[in-house]
Amino acid sequence: MKPRKSVTAVLALLLIAVICALVGPETLFRMNIAYAKNNNVSDEQLLARAINGEARGEPYEGQVAVGAVILNRVKDPNFPNTIAGVIYQPGAFTAVSDGQINEPIDPGSTVVKAARDVLNGWDPTDGCIYYWNPATATSSWIWSRKIVTKIGKHNFGV
Amino acid sequence: MGEKRRLSDKKVYAIVVLAIAAISAWGIYQFRHAADLRQELDSQYNRAFYEMVGYVNNVETLLAKSMVSTTTDRTAITLQEAWKQADLAQTNLGQLPVSQPVLASTSKFLNQVGDLSLALDNQNIKGKPLSDEQYGMVEKLYKYSSSLSEKLRELQDDLNAGRLRWGELASKGTRLFSKTKPGEMMKKFETVGDNFKDYPTLIYDGPFSDHMSTAEARGLTGDKISVEKAKEKVREFLGKDRVQEVKDSGKSDNGPIKTYSFQVKLKDMPEDQMINIAVTQKGGHIEWMLSNRPAGESKLDMDKAKKAGTKFLKEKGYENMKDTYYIKQDNTATINYAYTQDDVTIYPDLIKLKIALDTGEITGMEAKTYLSNHTKRDIPEPKISMEEARKKINGKMEVLSSGLAIIPTNYKKEIFCYEFKGKLNDKDFLVYINAETGEEEDILMIIDTPNGVLTM
Numbered sequence: 001m002k003p004r005k006s007v008t009a010v011l012a013l014l015l016i017a018v019i020c021a022l023v024g025p026e027t028l029f030r031m032n033i034a035y036a037k038n039n040n041v042s043d044e045q046l047l048a049r050a051i052n053g054e055a056r057g058e059p060y061e062g063q064v065a066v067g068a069v070i071l072n073r074v075k076d077p078n079f080p081n082t083i084a085g086v087i088y089q090p091g092a093f094t095a096v097s098d099g100q101i102n103e104p105i106d107p108g109s110t111v112v113k114a115a116r117d118v119l120n121g122w123d124p125t126d127g128c129i130y131y132w133n134p135a136t137a138t139s140s141w142i143w144s145r146k147i148v149t150k151i152g153k154h155n156f157g158v
Numbered sequence: 159m160g161e162k163r164r165l166s167d168k169k170v171y172a173i174v175v176l177a178i179a180a181i182s183a184w185g186i187y188q189f190r191h192a193a194d195l196r197q198e199l200d201s202q203y204n205r206a207f208y209e210m211v212g213y214v215n216n217v218e219t220l221l222a223k224s225m226v227s228t229t230t231d232r233t234a235i236t237l238q239e240a241w242k243q244a245d246l247a248q249t250n251l252g253q254l255p256v257s258q259p260v261l262a263s264t265s266k267f268l269n270q271v272g273d274l275s276l277a278l279d280n281q282n283i284k285g286k287p288l289s290d291e292q293y294g295m296v297e298k299l300y301k302y303s304s305s306l307s308e309k310l311r312e313l314q315d316d317l318n319a320g321r322l323r324w325g326e327l328a329s330k331g332t333r334l335f336s337k338t339k340p341g342e343m344m345k346k347f348e349t350v351g352d353n354f355k356d357y358p359t360l361i362y363d364g365p366f367s368d369h370m371s372t373a374e375a376r377g378l379t380g381d382k383i384s385v386e387k388a389k390e391k392v393r394e395f396l397g398k399d400r401v402q403e404v405k406d407s408g409k410s411d412n413g414p415i416k417t418y419s420f421q422v423k424l425k426d427m428p429e430d431q432m433i434n435i436a437v438t439q440k441g442g443h444i445e446w447m448l449s450n451r452p453a454g455e456s457k458l459d460m461d462k463a464k465k466a467g468t469k470f471l472k473e474k475g476y477e478n479m480k481d482t483y484y485i486k487q488d489n490t491a492t493i494n495y496a497y498t499q500d501d502v503t504i505y506p507d508l509i510k511l512k513i514a515l516d517t518g519e520i521t522g523m524e525a526k527t528y529l530s531n532h533t534k535r536d537i538p539e540p541k542i543s544m545e546e547a548r549k550k551i552n553g554k555m556e557v558l559s560s561g562l563a564i565i566p567t568n569y570k571k572e573i574f575c576y577e578f579k580g581k582l583n584d585k586d587f588l589v590y591i592n593a594e595t596g597e598e599e600d601i602l603m604i605i606d607t608p609n610g611v612l613t614m
Binding site: 059060061064075077078079080081085086088089090091092108110113116117120121122123124125126127128141146148149150151158 | 266409432
């Protein structure tokens, strides 16, 4: 046995452990938060953060479209009836599952403008209630949906 | 020098043992912590589930009672409670960690039970008993609520006996620790959904009624046009001399308003800016338009902005549009314009414009509601006079103005009303009195702030 090598290995393991310890509880904490309902967050802020988590890199129309899907779900009998209910429906949005929805946003950012346009009635999706990224979608079920339109990287469907 | 300093074997082993002990301790802590959180989550799911089962049972009982009751006020009270219980059941359903498609039919059922109960409750409050058709609907829904209760009780038994757990669905990557096979819960919920296989189409006065999604667009006049023609319409709409490029970005055949959509670049437009626009396949109307140009410092006041909007609408062929409510955000005003016919404000025929307050440019238009509803209406003579209607409103309210209006409901029916704007306790209100029956149909509170006039 070469003690030096083992020591290096152990130290490396410890380093990894420390990194995990720093990252691990944070993700769990976020998961816990994500399922809690917060009525103090206004619809506009919540919608903007959902758009930010789901469609940050998308063109403006794509951001409005993602927000519109959330609002269309609120109006649809097959889904919960509030914006918070729809966004936090377990498993509905990856941005909620991985905590990206909790990223703070700049009040002047485009996602806030997109959220406002959505709440004021603009809907580029024509009533769609689903969207998915064809490059990364893992659910085979989602492909059984009828595609209505494509905006940016997402397919929008009913 | 040259002689390497080495740790003795003993010391190395001590370090290794200590490190392993530390990692184990940390690991055990993490595992326990994760287990605690998972347990907490499980408890939340259990609470939501058990509450839902309770509410569904109550719905079943209440619907049964409403069918027995012979007086409208007793039926009203029962149905009101059914509405509340169904709503609570639906809220809890949405918190379960089961994928939405599996829950969809149950969700729709609970929404319609609540919605229909409320609609019938409103009718009973006015002293009008259930019609045979409505009685039939309640009877059907009662049967479905009974079988739903039954299925949920089976599931509850499985949960109680520990045969099923939520964890497998709720947390990814923990299959190692789950006691049941993955997908078991999903299968159970699928059988709950099967309960609604032959679920009927229900039409009634509520927002979740089945007629809502299929309603025809009345304002969609004209013949079907080609993509090329639609492109031409876009150029005309935005100004031929301003448009640099119109790019086809697909078409949508969903719902009553089918459209072509385009991406437009104007001359001298920065790289990151664009206008998106949708033109109806029938008639070539603009359904909506949206530019992402950020507005600079405000130079226009609201009066000028409103006038710019009215002028724009007139140019595009929308005559007799009256501005109603508006909101100012990011140096942009979003103004609602309602159609007027013979001095009657027709609120369902609504167009929204976004006006950039730096240059007065129209940066957005939303005409879907207008296209869905607009038509030439036969407006009858009011059956009751303005004075009679005025007597119906709260005497404490100081009336500032009055007029006639047609107001929308959330179930696509329109009501012909007197509109009274008034003040009470320093708050502004709009009160709507039915021009035919004298009933108080709606009350809106006006929120008047420097950033806009809105209603609640």
